[in-house]
Amino acid sequence: MAQTIEGQLSNGPPAVLPRDTVEVDAGLLAAFDNSPVEPEAYSSNLPSHLLDLTLTSTHHLISTLFQLPTTSTASGLMVQLPAAKTLLPREKPLPKPKPLTKWERFAKEKGISHKQRDRMVFDDERQEWVKRWGRGGKNKEVEEQWIHEVKAGEDPDHDPAASAKKARKERVAKNEAQHKANLAHATAPTSTRSISAQNSENRSKRKVELERSMLLTKTSTASLGKFDKKIEGEPKTKGVKRKFEPNVGEDWEGEKGRAMDVLKGLDGKKKREGKGEGEINVRKAVRFHTREERIKGGSSAGSKSVKGKRRS
Amino acid sequence: MSMLRTVKPKNARVKRALEKREPQLIENEKTAIFVRGQNTSQRVRDCMKDLYALKRPLAINFSHKNDVHPFDDTSSLEFFARKNDASLLITGLHSKKRPHDLVLTRMFDGRVLDMLELGVEGFRAMSDVPSVKSSLGARPLIVFHSDLFDTHPSYQLLKSFFLDIYNGHSLSELPLTSIEHVISITASPLPSSITTTSEAASQNPALIHFRVYTIKLSSSGTKIPEMQLTEMGPSIDFTIRRTKEAEDEMMKMALKRPKIDKKDVESGLGKKRKNIETDEMGDKVGRIHLDKQDLSKLQSRKMKGLKKSRG
Incomplete structure (x- = not known):
C-alpha cells in the first residue's frame, strides 16, 4: 500500500470541530474525547473517520498548548505545562525518610535546637x-501603641490595650x-528505670529462658543427652537430689508428723502456714514495724542533709 | 529476585549508579523492555518493532527469544525489570489459542502491578507508509476517542497503559517546536447486539484502532496555528484479551504523590548547583578553584648536580 492519509485543518472554518466533550490534560500532552463513536460514520469510511476524530481532539490539545504561558530560552519558545490531571502509577515507592543520626535522635529527644533564640x-x-x-x-x-483600631460592633467599654x-x-x-x-x-524520682537497666534485665531474663529450653532439649534424646556434644558455656544439668531419711531415727515425732501431713493432704483441707484465722503473718508484721521505726527515726533526724538519705 | 545479588558499592561511580536506581522523589521516565516469547508471529514481531521505534530511546529490545508466559509466571519478567531498571514490559507471543498476542506489563517496586493482553488483528507497519517520520525521542501528543475509555474497566486500563508507555512522564515545560506527531487511539462503537453495560463489561468487544500521524503546524496569523495531519504509521487494530488488574493496596501505594513545594522543585530539590552556569550559547560552564601552583615542584632541566640527594 502506498497511499497515505492526510487531513488538514485550518483555523478558519471549524467544519468538524464542535465537539465539546474533549478533555485536555496538558501536563501529559493528552486529550480525551469521551463521547461515543458514531456507528454510521465509523462503518462507512474508517480511515477518514479516525482522521476526523484525531483532527478534532488534536486541535483542542494544540490550541490549549499554544495558549499556555511561555518563556523564551536559548533552545526556543518553551511552554509552561501545568501538572498532570490523570494519575498514573509510580515506578517505585516514595523514598523513605532518612533515618536520624544518633545525635539527631538525642537532640530530638531532648528538644535541643541548634538555633538559640535571639534577644533582639x-x-x-x-x-x-x-x-x-x-x-x-x-x-x-x-x-x-498610642491608637487602637476598634472593630465594628465591638463593646464600647472594651479596652484593646488592657x-x-x-x-x-x-x-x-x-x-x-x-x-x-x-x-x-526533672527533680521527681524517676519511676521508670533507665533504659540500660531495663536492657540488662531483659538480657538476664532471656538468658534464663534460653538455658531452660536448652536443658529441655537435652532430655529429648533417648539417652537424656548423655552422649550429646557439649557446647561451651553450657548450663549444668541440675537434677533434684534425693534425700533419704534414716530408717531408724532417734525421734519418732518427725516421722509421725510427715505421715500425718500426708493424711491431711488426702483430706483436702490442708491448712496453709500462716494463713489461718487468728494467726499473724510474721513477715508482714515485721515489715510494718521496720517502716514505722524508720519514719520515726527520719523525723527525729530531720536536720540531716537530704543528699545522704537513701531510698529503698 | 534472588538471582540478583545485592551489590555493595566499592567505588563512587557504582554508588552513584545504585543511588540512581533507588526510589526517587521525582522519578525518571519509565523504560520499556520489548521481549519476544518462545513462539512469535511475523505480525507480532513487526508490531513490536514499530512500538519500540516509537518508544525509543527509552526502550530496550531483547534480541533473543525468552521463555516467558506473563499470565502464568511473572518471575522472569520481574527479573528483567530489576536487572534493567525498567518498569514497562511488552511481550510478544503467538499461539493457536491466542494468535498474535501482545502482553503489556507494568511494574511497581520490582513486582508486577497490572497486565493487559492484546491481540493484534490488523497491522500496517511504519515502513509501509511512505511519509516523513518523527525524529528520535520526540514527545508525542496522545488522544483517545470513545466513551469506553471513561467507563469500561478494561479500556480504562488500556488508556492508562498507553499513556504510561508514551506520555507517562509529566514535563514542566516543552519547546513548542518539538511537537511532531500524535498517537490516536480510538475504540470502535459497541456492536448493536450488546446493549447492557454488564454484557459489555464481561466481554471486551470493541476494537482498538492505534494510529500515528505526523503534525505539520503552519502559522495562521492568530496565536493558534493551522494544523495538518499525515499518517505516519504504524496503524494497529487491537482486541483486548485477558487483563490482570492491580491489587488495591499496591495501586494505592503506587498512586501516592510526594508533597513538594514548587520552590524546592525549581531550586533542584535541595541539591546545590554551585559554580555551574549555563551561558548564552546554552553551554554548561563550570568554575573550578585551583590552589596556587607549587613552583618548587616544577620540573626544570634535569642535571646530575640538581639531583636530590638520597635519603
Whole structure:
C-alpha cells in the first residue's frame, strides 16, 4: 500500500470541530474525547473517520498548548505545562525518610535546637532591631501603641490595650507554670528505670529462658543427652537430689508428723502456714514495724542533709 | 529476585549508579523492555518493532527469544525489570489459542502491578507508509476517542497503559517546536447486539484502532496555528484479551504523590548547583578553584648536580 492519509485543518472554518466533550490534560500532552463513536460514520469510511476524530481532539490539545504561558530560552519558545490531571502509577515507592543520626535522635529527644533564640528581633515597620521582651519590647507592641483600631460592633467599654496586656500576662503565667512543671518533673524520682537497666534485665531474663529450653532439649534424646556434644558455656544439668531419711531415727515425732501431713493432704483441707484465722503473718508484721521505726527515726533526724538519705 | 545479588558499592561511580536506581522523589521516565516469547508471529514481531521505534530511546529490545508466559509466571519478567531498571514490559507471543498476542506489563517496586493482553488483528507497519517520520525521542501528543475509555474497566486500563508507555512522564515545560506527531487511539462503537453495560463489561468487544500521524503546524496569523495531519504509521487494530488488574493496596501505594513545594522543585530539590552556569550559547560552564601552583615542584632541566640527594 502506498497511499497515505492526510487531513488538514485550518483555523478558519471549524467544519468538524464542535465537539465539546474533549478533555485536555496538558501536563501529559493528552486529550480525551469521551463521547461515543458514531456507528454510521465509523462503518462507512474508517480511515477518514479516525482522521476526523484525531483532527478534532488534536486541535483542542494544540490550541490549549499554544495558549499556555511561555518563556523564551536559548533552545526556543518553551511552554509552561501545568501538572498532570490523570494519575498514573509510580515506578517505585516514595523514598523513605532518612533515618536520624544518633545525635539527631538525642537532640530530638531532648528538644535541643541548634538555633538559640535571639534577644533582639528586627522590626520591619521601624526598620531597626528591637528587644523581644523587656522595656519597649516587641511583645508589648500592641498594648503600648498610642491608637487602637476598634472593630465594628465591638463593646464600647472594651479596652484593646488592657486585653492585649491581659493576654500577654496569661502567656507569661502559662510559661511559668510549664517551667515549674518541667522542674518538678526533672527533680521527681524517676519511676521508670533507665533504659540500660531495663536492657540488662531483659538480657538476664532471656538468658534464663534460653538455658531452660536448652536443658529441655537435652532430655529429648533417648539417652537424656548423655552422649550429646557439649557446647561451651553450657548450663549444668541440675537434677533434684534425693534425700533419704534414716530408717531408724532417734525421734519418732518427725516421722509421725510427715505421715500425718500426708493424711491431711488426702483430706483436702490442708491448712496453709500462716494463713489461718487468728494467726499473724510474721513477715508482714515485721515489715510494718521496720517502716514505722524508720519514719520515726527520719523525723527525729530531720536536720540531716537530704543528699545522704537513701531510698529503698 | 534472588538471582540478583545485592551489590555493595566499592567505588563512587557504582554508588552513584545504585543511588540512581533507588526510589526517587521525582522519578525518571519509565523504560520499556520489548521481549519476544518462545513462539512469535511475523505480525507480532513487526508490531513490536514499530512500538519500540516509537518508544525509543527509552526502550530496550531483547534480541533473543525468552521463555516467558506473563499470565502464568511473572518471575522472569520481574527479573528483567530489576536487572534493567525498567518498569514497562511488552511481550510478544503467538499461539493457536491466542494468535498474535501482545502482553503489556507494568511494574511497581520490582513486582508486577497490572497486565493487559492484546491481540493484534490488523497491522500496517511504519515502513509501509511512505511519509516523513518523527525524529528520535520526540514527545508525542496522545488522544483517545470513545466513551469506553471513561467507563469500561478494561479500556480504562488500556488508556492508562498507553499513556504510561508514551506520555507517562509529566514535563514542566516543552519547546513548542518539538511537537511532531500524535498517537490516536480510538475504540470502535459497541456492536448493536450488546446493549447492557454488564454484557459489555464481561466481554471486551470493541476494537482498538492505534494510529500515528505526523503534525505539520503552519502559522495562521492568530496565536493558534493551522494544523495538518499525515499518517505516519504504524496503524494497529487491537482486541483486548485477558487483563490482570492491580491489587488495591499496591495501586494505592503506587498512586501516592510526594508533597513538594514548587520552590524546592525549581531550586533542584535541595541539591546545590554551585559554580555551574549555563551561558548564552546554552553551554554548561563550570568554575573550578585551583590552589596556587607549587613552583618548587616544577620540573626544570634535569642535571646530575640538581639531583636530590638520597635519603
